[in-house]
Amino acid sequence: MQSERAKVRMIKSEVLSDDWYSLKKYTFDYPRRDGEWQRQSREVYDRGNGAAILLYNLARQTLILTRQFRCPLWVNGHSGLLLEVPAGLLDNEAPEVRIKAEAEEETGYRIEQIQKVFEAFMSPGSVTEKLHFFIAEYDASLRAGSGGGIRDEGEDIEVVEMAWADALNAIENGEITDAKTIMLIQYVALKGIMRGSSCTHSSF
Template structure:
């Protein structure tokens, strides 16, 4: 036991070691132990479980999972002008792993916190892009972005915008240290930037390709 288990961690949380112990959806997996190995802003756990393999034999496995909560992302598209609205921001994990400057072009995104996915998508769009979405959002898909180690489930939306929907300059929440540039591009140019590697963020690539396929289907 320890911080985040029976003793509150830095964010006042307890019971972090109980996540996963009550899973019953897969009879071939029995959780034996959950250990909190890091209780920073997000949570790292080591879970030990028994798993029945496809040949019927049982094996004991241990896996680390990084729990940062679930998120929502939204690609804004102006069909009248053929443009999309993206963010550019510094991502140290990308920078330390070979990206030239760590500045990634991305669809607006954020953690759900206490909100439902659509509410979170609208919140992040207004905070990061300065756009208040007045119409409906289409949920394109949701996806586990790195299921080998990260628990996050990302809810992916596409929405329409126009210049009249801008309510401020965007840029993110300064109090949270966000320093975000708003970038408007023709959809065709954004797709070309996927091809040549200038757009390398996974969720953004998926949403751009989803939108391109939908546009092609409507034209056909």
């Protein structure tokens, strides 16, 4: 259950950047638990909300992931090539509608039956984004294209089919480091959705 909205006195907001999305600096007074009002300022990046989906195949015990270049990771010393679940921003569409389109654009699978499992804020200290998390079964009959993303948007996405056991091990050995992907794989494991999965696996 969501708690009561904090009683904040907003003093001012300044636009620092409004290029791709919006970066603002907010100055506000916040009531501390001891009753004192304290002035604070925070930079907030607003890129809208998003959705992510894990595609799994029970019969083959496999998952569909993607691999693509992520510039912020490269800047932070990573190779830049990230294994992750299909995901994208909502762009003013319903999460269920947008994630089906994202799954097809990125993986080539046209998914109709999806299950929403939870919502989460991914970086609440500086980013407004809330993600809607989904899971869905896939099989070869749902393959409608090659995927790969939208070239005009700079996407160059590799579709990766991975064995379930390998995906669990990839979390342990650091091959999978994307938060939304780890969360969805662990959800499926904890719920025992894949045969042989359990919350006793050493990656949890």
